[in-house]
Amino acid sequence: MNVHTQPEKMNLSSGREDGIATGEELLRVDNVTLRFGGVTAIEDISFNILKGEVRAIIGPNGAGKTSMLNVINGFYHPQEGTITFRGEERRKMKPYEAAASGIARTFQNVALFTGMSTLDNIMSGRSLKMNKSFFAQMFYYGPARDEEIAHRRRVEEIIDFLEIQHIRRQPVGKLPYGLQKRVELGRALALEPDLLLLDEPMAGMNLEEKEDMSRFIIDVNQQFGTTIALIEHDMGVVMDLADRVVVLDYGKKIADGEPADVQANQDVIDAYLGVPH
Amino acid sequence: MAKATDGLDTFPKLLLHNAKAFADRPAMRHKDFGIWQTWTWAEMLDEVRAFSIGLQDAGLKRGDKVAVVGSNRPALYWTFCAVQALGGVPIPVYADAVADEMVYVLQHAEVRFAVVQDQEQVDKLLSIKDQLPKLEYIFYDWQRGLADYDEPFLKSISALQSEGRAALQANAAREQEWLSEIAASKGSDLCVMLYTSGTTGKPKGVMLSYDNLVISSRNANAFDGFDENDEIIAYLPLAWVGDHIFSYGQSLTSGYCVCCPESPETVTENRREIAPTYFFAPPRVFEGLLTDITVRMEDASKIKQKLFEYFLGVANRVGEKILNKEGGVSLKDRALYALGEFLVYGPLKNRLGMTRMKVGYTAGEAIGPEIFRFYRSIGLNLKQLYGQTEASVYVTAQPDGEISADTVGTPSPDVEIEIADNGEVLYRSPGVFMGYYKNDEATAETKSADGWVKTGDAGFLDTNGHLRIIDRAKDVGRLNNGSMFPPKYIENKLKFFPNIKEAVAIGDGRDYTTVMLNIDLHPVANWAERNNIAYGSYQELANHPLVYKMMAEHVDHVNRDLASEERVAGAQIHRFLVLHKELDADDGELTRTQKVRRSFINERYGPLIEALYDGSTEKYVETEVVFEDGRKGKISATVKIQDADVNAPETMKEAAE
Numbered sequence: 001m002n003v004h005t006q007p008e009k010m011n012l013s014s015g016r017e018d019g020i021a022t023g024e025e026l027l028r029v030d031n032v033t034l035r036f037g038g039v040t041a042i043e044d045i046s047f048n049i050l051k052g053e054v055r056a057i058i059g060p061n062g063a064g065k066t067s068m069l070n071v072i073n074g075f076y077h078p079q080e081g082t083i084t085f086r087g088e089e090r091r092k093m094k095p096y097e098a099a100a101s102g103i104a105r106t107f108q109n110v111a112l113f114t115g116m117s118t119l120d121n122i123m124s125g126r127s128l129k130m131n132k133s134f135f136a137q138m139f140y141y142g143p144a145r146d147e148e149i150a151h152r153r154r155v156e157e158i159i160d161f162l163e164i165q166h167i168r169r170q171p172v173g174k175l176p177y178g179l180q181k182r183v184e185l186g187r188a189l190a191l192e193p194d195l196l197l198l199d200e201p202m203a204g205m206n207l208e209e210k211e212d213m214s215r216f217i218i219d220v221n222q223q224f225g226t227t228i229a230l231i232e233h234d235m236g237v238v239m240d241l242a243d244r245v246v247v248l249d250y251g252k253k254i255a256d257g258e259p260a261d262v263q264a265n266q267d268v269i270d271a272y273l274g275v276p277h
Numbered sequence: 278m279a280k281a282t283d284g285l286d287t288f289p290k291l292l293l294h295n296a297k298a299f300a301d302r303p304a305m306r307h308k309d310f311g312i313w314q315t316w317t318w319a320e321m322l323d324e325v326r327a328f329s330i331g332l333q334d335a336g337l338k339r340g341d342k343v344a345v346v347g348s349n350r351p352a353l354y355w356t357f358c359a360v361q362a363l364g365g366v367p368i369p370v371y372a373d374a375v376a377d378e379m380v381y382v383l384q385h386a387e388v389r390f391a392v393v394q395d396q397e398q399v400d401k402l403l404s405i406k407d408q409l410p411k412l413e414y415i416f417y418d419w420q421r422g423l424a425d426y427d428e429p430f431l432k433s434i435s436a437l438q439s440e441g442r443a444a445l446q447a448n449a450a451r452e453q454e455w456l457s458e459i460a461a462s463k464g465s466d467l468c469v470m471l472y473t474s475g476t477t478g479k480p481k482g483v484m485l486s487y488d489n490l491v492i493s494s495r496n497a498n499a500f501d502g503f504d505e506n507d508e509i510i511a512y513l514p515l516a517w518v519g520d521h522i523f524s525y526g527q528s529l530t531s532g533y534c535v536c537c538p539e540s541p542e543t544v545t546e547n548r549r550e551i552a553p554t555y556f557f558a559p560p561r562v563f564e565g566l567l568t569d570i571t572v573r574m575e576d577a578s579k580i581k582q583k584l585f586e587y588f589l590g591v592a593n594r595v596g597e598k599i600l601n602k603e604g605g606v607s608l609k610d611r612a613l614y615a616l617g618e619f620l621v622y623g624p625l626k627n628r629l630g631m632t633r634m635k636v637g638y639t640a641g642e643a644i645g646p647e648i649f650r651f652y653r654s655i656g657l658n659l660k661q662l663y664g665q666t667e668a669s670v671y672v673t674a675q676p677d678g679e680i681s682a683d684t685v686g687t688p689s690p691d692v693e694i695e696i697a698d699n700g701e702v703l704y705r706s707p708g709v710f711m712g713y714y715k716n717d718e719a720t721a722e723t724k725s726a727d728g729w730v731k732t733g734d735a736g737f738l739d740t741n742g743h744l745r746i747i748d749r750a751k752d753v754g755r756l757n758n759g760s761m762f763p764p765k766y767i768e769n770k771l772k773f774f775p776n777i778k779e780a781v782a783i784g785d786g787r788d789y790t791t792v793m794l795n796i797d798l799h800p801v802a803n804w805a806e807r808n809n810i811a812y813g814s815y816q817e818l819a820n821h822p823l824v825y826k827m828m829a830e831h832v833d834h835v836n837r838d839l840a841s842e843e844r845v846a847g848a849q850i851h852r853f854l855v856l857h858k859e860l861d862a863d864d865g866e867l868t869r870t871q872k873v874r875r876s877f878i879n880e881r882y883g884p885l886i887e888a889l890y891d892g893s894t895e896k897y898v899e900t901e902v903v904f905e906d907g908r909k910g911k912i913s914a915t916v917k918i919q920d921a922d923v924n925a926p927e928t929m930k931e932a933a934e
Contacts, residue, residue, distance in 0.1 A: 156310035161421065166542035168311065219422050 025084075026051040026195060026227050027072065032081030034067055041067040042078065043251045049195065054221055055229045056242035056259075060271055063248040065231045066108060069197050072229070073105050074098035086194070100128055104193035106184045108200045108231075114173030118183050121172055122158055125190025126151040158186045161223075162216060178209035185216065189224070196220065198230040202237060210237060217241060239263065247271070286464030287487045289325075289362040291529040293459065296322035299505050299532045305351045308539035308547055316351065318532070328352075328434065329359035330451060331441030332390070335414055335432075339364030339461075342386045342470070346370045346379075346402075347394025349511040349524065349537045352418040352434050356392045357525055361468065362459050368470045368482075369516040376401045380408050382472050382480055386714065391415045392434065396422040399431065464488040470714055471518050471666050482714030483518075483666045493669035493708035494526035496690040500674065501636045505532030507554040508633075512544045518666040519640075523557055526669075548630030556637040560644035563659070566629055567648055588617035589654075596654030601678045622655040631657055638662050638674070643769050646682035653680065661685045663746060667723065667730055668692075669708030673744045684743035694744060700735035700761055700844070701750040735763060737844040747845065754785025760847025762790060764875070767848060770835045775800045777831060779860045779867075781878055782850075783886055789851040791889040793882065794828055795860055801827075816857045816914055825919055828855055832921045846926035852889050853921055856882075857914035863903045885916060894918055 027049040034042040042064045049055045057065050070076040072083065074093035082089050085101065093101075104125075112121050130137070130151065136144040159165055162182050167175055172183050181201060188196055201217065202210045214237055220226050232238050238245060238259060245262045247255040249271040255262050262268055285291045295304065295318040304321040306313050316324065337343070343360045345367050347353050357367045368386050370379060372394065379401065383391075389411055391402055399417050406412060414430050416437055417423060423431070445451050468487040472480040498504070511524035528535045533555070538547040545566075548556075574585050595610045606614075626632045637652070637659040644661065652659040658677065663685035664670035673694070675686035688694045692706040705728045712720040724730050735753040736746040747753065747766035754762040764782040771780040771792065778797035784790035796819050804827075805812060812818040836849040860866040866878055879886060881900070888896035899913040 153310065156312075160310055163540060165308075165311070165539045166546070215422075223421065223424055 024051040025049075026086060028084040029068075029072070030082045030084070032071060032078045032083065034064075034071055034076055034078045041251055042071065042248075044081070045248070045251075045253045046081075047246045047253065047256055049227060049229055050244075051227055052221070052225060053227060053243040054217070054241050055227075056238045056245045057229060057231050057248065058233070058235075058238055058245060058262075059248035059254075062250075063271075064251040065248055066199055067251075068248065069105065069199055069229070069231065072098075072195075073103050073197055096128070099191060102191075102194035103197065104188040104191040104195075105197035106181070106188050106199060106201060108203065110177070110180045110184055112172045112180060112184055112187070115171055117169050118164060118167045118172055118175075118186075119155065119159070119169065121183055122155045122186045122190050123151065125187035126155060128191060154192075155190060158189050161189075161219070162186050178205050178212075181205070181209075181213065182216070185213075185220075189220065189226075192224075193226060196226050196228045198228060198232075200231050200233065202232060202234060210234065214241060235263070286491060287361065287459070287462045287466070288358055288468070288491070288525070288529050289459040289462070291491070292318075292322055292325060292358055293456075295529065295532050302505055302532065303508075303534040304528070304532075305354065305535050305537065306551070307351045307537040308543070308550075311539075313536070313550070321355070324351075324438065325355045325358045325362065326452070326455065327438040327441035327445070328355055329362045329441065330444050330455060331437035331439075332359055332365075333363055333455070334440060334444060335390070335437065337363050337365050337390060339458075341365045341390065342368055342388045344368050344370050344383055344386070344388040344391040345393075345515060346391065346398045347372050347418065347515070348541055349513075349515065349520070350394060350418055351537055353392065353394065353515060354511075354525055354535065354537075356434075357469070358529075361462070362455065364458060364462055364466070366467050366470055368472070369514075369521065370472070371514055371516045372398065373514075376405045380405050382482075383409050383412065385480075386470060386472075386482060387411050389413050393417050395419040399423060399426070403428070462487070464491065467711065469521065471516060471521065473666055481716055481719055484711040484714050485518075485669055485708075486711050489669045489708045489710060490522065490526045491530060492691070493671055493706075494522055494530040496707075497522070497671055497674075498527055498531040500676075500690055501555070503527060503531045503533055503555060505534075507531065507533035507635070508536060508551060509533065509553045509555045509557075510536045510538060510544070510548050510551055510630075512538055512541070512548075513557070518670055519557060519664070522670045523555070545630070549628065550630070552627075552630050552633040554633050554635045556631065556634050558637070558639060559641040560639050560648070563639060563644065563652060564648055567651060570625065570628075585621055588613075588621040589651075591617050592622065592654040592656075593650070596656060597650065597680075600653055600656055600658065601680065618656065625655060626657065634658070636660065640664060640685070644682065645773055647773070649682040662689075663744060665730075665732060667710045668704060668706060669710070671708060672702075672704050672706070672732070675743075679741070679743070681743070684739065684745050686744065687742050688744070694738065695729065696737055697731075699750065700737065700747075700753055700763075702732045702734050702736045702744065702746070703729045704732065705729050735761075737842075739842060745842070756784055756790065756847060757786065757788050758847065761844055762848050763845060766845065767792065767835065767839070767850065768873070770838060771831065774831045774834075776804070776827060779873065781860075781873055781875070783879070783889065784848065787890060790848050791852045791854075791886075792832070792850050793878075793885065793889075794853060794855050796824060796828075796855060798859070815859065816912070819855045819857055820914065820917060825855060825917060828853065829919060829921060836921060836924055840924035840926050843926060849923045850921050851923060852918055854885060854889065854916050854918045856885075857898070857916055858900060858902065858912060861902075864901075888916075888918055 025048050030046050032042055032045050057068060059065050067076060071078050074095045074097060077092050130147060132144040132147050159168060164182055167179060172180055202213050217228060221228050242259050244257060245259050246253060247262055247268050254267045254271060255265045285294050300319040301317050303315045304318040305316045343365050345353050345356050360367045368388060370382055391412060393399055393415060395417060399415060402415055416432050416434050418434050420433055464487045466487055467484055468490055469485050470482045472482050509523060511520065513520040524535045536551045538544045574582060591613045595606045595614055598606050599614060634657055637657055639659060640662045660675040660680055662674035663672045665672060671689035672692060673686040674689050692704055695703045697703055709728055709730055733750050734746050735748050735750040736744055738744055747763040752765060756762050762784040767782040768780040771777050776797055777794055779795035781793045782790060798815060805818060810821060810823060812821060818824060832850050832853050839849045840846050866874060868874060884898055885896055895915050895917045897915045899911050901909055901911055903909055
């Protein structure tokens with residue numbers, strides 16, 4: 001029998017049909033302040049992310065964007081403020097708990113297992129979803145094997161989706177940067193996240209790679225219904241992809257809204273271009 | 278098999294036959310989600326039938342044209358058959374064509390339906406839809422990214438197939454109707470239209486009938502002995518006649534299995550997994566594979582390198598003789614070759630995915646004799662063929678055991694060949710096309726009333742009856758004594774020497790042939806180093822007496838070659854020179870694709886050409902050059918001109934003896 005099927009929607013929890021967010025709140029950040037000793041990285045920031053939207057976080061270097069992402073996925077614990085994810089308020093959460101609850105991310109500097117193949121890297125994204133015991137997996141028999149096969153199927157769907165079949169067996173350390181970024185996206189997708197955090201997914205890419213990556217981000221958002229928060233410097237990309245943008249500068253929020261409004265905002269222009277003091 | 282299939286004159290009829298005769302044998306494979314998925318002939322019939330009924334309900338009628346755009350995926354091959362079953366005509370279009378290029382073909386062919394691979398192609402068609410008033414429906418294979426397109430005329434193939442299956446279930450009579458539609462088509466009907474890529478002017482739609490393709494395919498299967506046990510990998514563009522014959526025509530007529538790669542980037546890997554028994558590739562693919570091997574061998578361990586070198590030496594000496602089953606190979610060499618097969622050739626073939634290859638073909642342009650010999654020497658039956666869209670591919674092909682790098686073989690079964698007075702090759706065969714679509718003028722120009730077709734290529738049949746293609750007919754000139762002057766043919770012969778990078782042959786309307794050569798700096802510099810030849814610049818090296826001696830040897834070699842071929846013996850090289858600078862695209866001497874711009878060179882090097890014909894032995898020239906930053910400068914040199922040995926034509930020699 002042929003199993004020639006198209007990848008189906010992985011995540012059916014989103015009610016999104018036509019590329020417009022549902023209006024339901026997925027994540028809310030309330031008055032979050034993060035300090036490292038005497039340095040305040042994030043100061044009293046509040047914003048929310050709606051289910052199904054593409055939310056961009058932009059700002060000049062050192063504005064606190066990556067810190068914000070780290071707060072969301074539980075890597076940093078803010079001194080003040082709360083984070084509400086799917087209606088549940090939390091203050092301290094470990095990154096793996098965040099991952100288990102449906103938050104996946106990619107990194108500004110690619111953080112893959114360079115000696116492992118593309119396939120194994122993406123498979124590693126499934127490890128949270130594997131339920132069989134260590135010993136059962138070691139003997140690779142019966143239910144453990146069925147489980148592995150089911151996961152492999154998901155991974156193959158992701159490989160197909162991201163069009164990286166040709167590098168399936170190659171160690172990722174040998175791949176060009178643009179492809180490594182794609183593999184990293186694949187690993188994050190393997191988690192079947194509700195919220196996907198992308199930290200500069202297009203940094204250091206050429207125009208063609210950027211266009212490819214934009215396409216994949218849109219498709220992830222539309223086909224899998226995954227909510228996406230991304231940090232990006234390329235304003236053209238942000239304008240094309242994002243539904244809403246939040247702008248940070250020196251740890252403070254200076255603007256929040258639709259891309260066109262944000263682009264016209266004088267504070268944002270000043271933050272990017274600088275103003276005489 | 279030929280007997281049993283005699284009454285089957287169209288592809289849908291052949292599919293019905295295969296679904297019975299080879300019901301459980303694989304018809305197609307496609308690697309999807311990392312696994313090879315297989316369809317048997319019976320399953321393929323089921324897919325095609327559902328698809329076809331779906332198309333019928335969408336309004337497809339006899340004579341309608343259906344564009345097929347995409348890469349090699351099973352659903353697109355099924356489209357051909359599903360459309361043909363209803364008497365429609367599929368028109369495969371080059372998938373990498375940009376939208377503007379597609380407009381012309383789709384307008385000209387008046388397509389009503391389009392079956393495409395994915396979102397990329399859908400977007401392309403949507404962008405030109407307003408210029409295509411006749412286009413009613415677009416069906417796509419791969420859903421991704423298309424989920425929220427709400428155009429009413431867009432539908433997925435699988436949705437269409439489900440509708441077809443539902444219709445079949447609801448009304449059992451539909452299947453009978455469908456079968457009678459198939460029976461209504463006959464061999465002389467239009468089967469497919471293939472647009473030639475049109476390097477000059479607008480593309481032309483070549484109309485091929487079922488008879489053209491079915492008979493040509495059967496002949497080709499018989500020629501190389503293909504049956505339902507063979508397997509090929511489909512990776513060439515659907516719109517190209519070769520793919521249509523290899524991956525569709527020959528598969529349906531023989532029952533062999535067609536494997537579609539996972540993606541265009543994975544062809545090499547997928548070929549290794551499948552190990553096809555029949556493989557076609559243009560010369561550049563074989564060149565690329567060989568380069569890849571060479572590069573990888575350089576990184577291999579010393580022992581492996583030594584083994585590789587040694588056994589390739591053995592293969593070079595006796596491999597071809599063993600492959601051609603010629604005698605005269607000593608027992609020791611046979612033993613060594615067998616050992617080499619075990620240690621080197623076998624693993625190498627496995628790496629290339631050619632372990633099971635019964636026959637491989639190359640065509641399209643001249644293949645370097647070294648490359649050709651390499652593959653043959655390791656035991657791969659690589660052959661050359663010469664074909665055209667207008668001929669349903671096959672004009673000539675090399676029979677097993679009668680192989681050489683510089684011929685394209687004897688006429689294929691049922692093909693007649695004639696050489697016109699101007700040297701142009703003409704042919705007549707059952708594969709000869711019906712005509713160009715809506716272009717009677719061009720048809721009349723190419724095809725005579727009694728079925729002879731002009732190839733546009735000049736060539737001749739050698740003493741063994743093998744065709745040699747020498748040049749495009751329009752490029753072939755005449756020397757003043759009336760003998761034929763084929764510049765590309767001479768240049769290619771020279772360029773096969775690694776030491777010669779470029780060659781320009783001059784002779785049209787002159788007394789004799791002369792050439793201007795460019796040395797290839799890399800190998801010649803290497804050679805100079807090994808032989809302790811000191812030089813300060815390219816110019817000095819090019820002008821070195823020993824380099825001239827080496828070039829003279831190469832020219833002599835080419836002259837001996839030319840002398841052995843009656844038709845071109847008169848074009849032997851009388852004088853030559855080595856240019857003091859490399860021909861360069863920046864100076865306008867080459868095109869950006871590295872082809873010699875003849876007329877420009879004739880003008881630029883006018884004084885040198887004069888010197889080639891006025892008997893002088895050296896000439897001082899100044900040439901303007903453009904540096905990479907755009908500045909201009911002049912280089913001057915005294916270029917030596919040397920005479921070459923000219924041989925008497927072989928036939929005359931025989932007469933003299």
